[in-house]
Amino acid sequence: xxxxxxxxxxxxxxxxxxxxxxxxxxxxxxxxxxxxxxxxxxxxxxxxxxxxxxxxxxxxxxxxxxxxxxxxxxxxxxxxxxxxxxxxxxxxxxxxxxxxxxxxxxxxxxxxxxxxxxxxxxxxxxxxxxxxxxxxxxxxxxxxxxxxxxxxxxxxxxxxxxxxxxxxxxxxxxxxxxxxxxxxxxxxxxxxxxxxxxxxxxxxxxxxxxxxxxxxxxxxxxxxxxxxxxxxxxxxxxxxxxxxxxxxxxxxxxxxxxxxxxxxxxxxxxxxxxxxxxxxxxxxxxxxxxxxxxxx
Amino acid sequence: xxxxxxxxxxxxxxxxxxxxxxxxxxxxxxxxxxxxxxxxxxxxxxxxxxxxxxxxxxxxxxxxxxxxxxxxxxxxxxxxxxxxxxxxxxxxxxxxxxxxxxxxxxxxxxxxxxxxxxxxxxxxxxxxxxxxxxxxxxxxxxxxxxxxxxxxxxxxxxxxxxxxxxxxxxxxxxxxxxxxxxxx
Ligand SMILES: [Zn+2]
Numbered sequence: 209x210x211x212x213x214x215x216x217x218x219x220x221x222x223x224x225x226x227x228x229x230x231x232x233x234x235x236x237x238x239x240x241x242x243x244x245x246x247x248x249x250x251x252x253x254x255x256x257x258x259x260x261x262x263x264x265x266x267x268x269x270x271x272x273x274x275x276x277x278x279x280x281x282x283x284x285x286x287x288x289x290x291x292x293x294x295x296x297x298x299x300x301x302x303x304x305x306x307x308x309x310x311x312x313x314x315x316x317x318x319x320x321x322x323x324x325x326x327x328x329x330x331x332x333x334x335x336x337x338x339x340x341x342x343x344x345x346x347x348x349x350x351x352x353x354x355x356x357x358x359x360x361x362x363x364x365x366x367x368x369x370x371x372x373x374x375x376x377x378x379x380x381x382x383x384x385x386x387x388x389x390x391x392x393x394x395x396x397x398x399x400x401x402x403x404x405x406x407x408x409x410x411x412x413x414x415x416x417x418x419x420x421x422x423x424x425x426x427x428x429x430x431x432x433x434x435x436x437x438x439x440x441x442x443x444x445x446x447x448x449x450x451x452x453x454x455x456x457x458x459x460x461x462x463x464x465x466x467x468x469x470x471x472x473x474x475x476x477x478x479x480x481x482x483x484x485x486x487x488x489x490x491x492x493x494x495x496x497x498x499x500x501x502x503x504x
Numbered sequence: 505x506x507x508x509x510x511x512x513x514x515x516x517x518x519x520x521x522x523x524x525x526x527x528x529x530x531x532x533x534x535x536x537x538x539x540x541x542x543x544x545x546x547x548x549x550x551x552x553x554x555x556x557x558x559x560x561x562x563x564x565x566x567x568x569x570x571x572x573x574x575x576x577x578x579x580x581x582x583x584x585x586x587x588x589x590x591x592x593x594x595x596x597x598x599x600x601x602x603x604x605x606x607x608x609x610x611x612x613x614x615x616x617x618x619x620x621x622x623x624x625x626x627x628x629x630x631x632x633x634x635x636x637x638x639x640x641x642x643x644x645x646x647x648x649x650x651x652x653x654x655x656x657x658x659x660x661x662x663x664x665x666x667x668x669x670x671x672x673x674x675x676x677x678x679x680x681x682x683x684x685x686x687x688x
Contacts, residue, residue: 296520
């Protein structure tokens, strides 16, 4: 073994990374070569002194990073006026209309999501998604993030997001879907506190008895949103007035919530109307697999 | 920070935990800053690049990578790669702007960043006279105490090529220090 060969391996032998036949040869070489022993000693000194070369990063680095990774918000114009939109790298975290005073959105955000938020510039795709949702246009996958919400809230909102545009479901239905059939009131609370309205469609949840029920921004906006999605106001009012909660088909023997896309396809002459699931069952109908009026 | 802790922290950041980012910064800020400092030869750019690297790490882990990717991530070499890429970009644009060849800037002498220990000061002085690539290898190998496999993961060189490169860097460093009587 010559010095060149030995020295290329010295460094890894020093740390114990390499230990095989070749390194035994290097060790033997060291015994007879003073120059290589010196080289090894130099590496040893360098390794011993090097930790003292670690610098201390300037004060303020941590603070600056934390500010730069803070959530952002921007204000955009929509059909319902200016909207404050909070966002993170994961997606839109909050949408709020009617923010009256300076600082009100920041404190709402902190209260609701437990994080601070600073002014930033909203990605165009996010702005478009909010505007589209408010116009009642379909969005395949709303770009939202639910981080900071409780597990129950997240579960409820994830299931809520699966209600198709242009359809409504009762609060009790969502409670059943998330496996908590008794938690209807809790589901209602999640709707009232939904940080990403319009995108995660709390406006598509209505009372079992019909109509549109409550909405954070008032029932009128809820009527409007549903109308924009293609549910005529008269239909909802009419079903409520006549106590129609389900619609079945004479030909398929399947019953649905009235706004289910399957129910809408039923021709007038084949249409059956029911006021309860018992009614529907007695009328010889099975629950629809899409809108699941009887989900366990 | 062990590999396992690194993965946990990556996953926590993926879930949106800002406190986990603070932990990551606390664990790596000095070492990454030291690395950036020696890559760029100055504290202002090094501070910028280190901060930018943490922000980028946060954005990537929380917004781009899925949880599986975070669960299997080796966070240490990954962070060094981010710093390295940002630093190399900066060196390139610096070169474009000034047309100057690579050199250490005067602010290496900034008092706040000169080691107090005599031996360390001598090494630092010698490092300043080493080329960028050799300097980087000495930093990774001796200050960060990386294995050759780690260095390969950060720089993209093969381990066998690294053996020769590190050897030559050491020989040059030793030569510089021997020519300087205040050396080791
Ligand atoms: Zn149906």
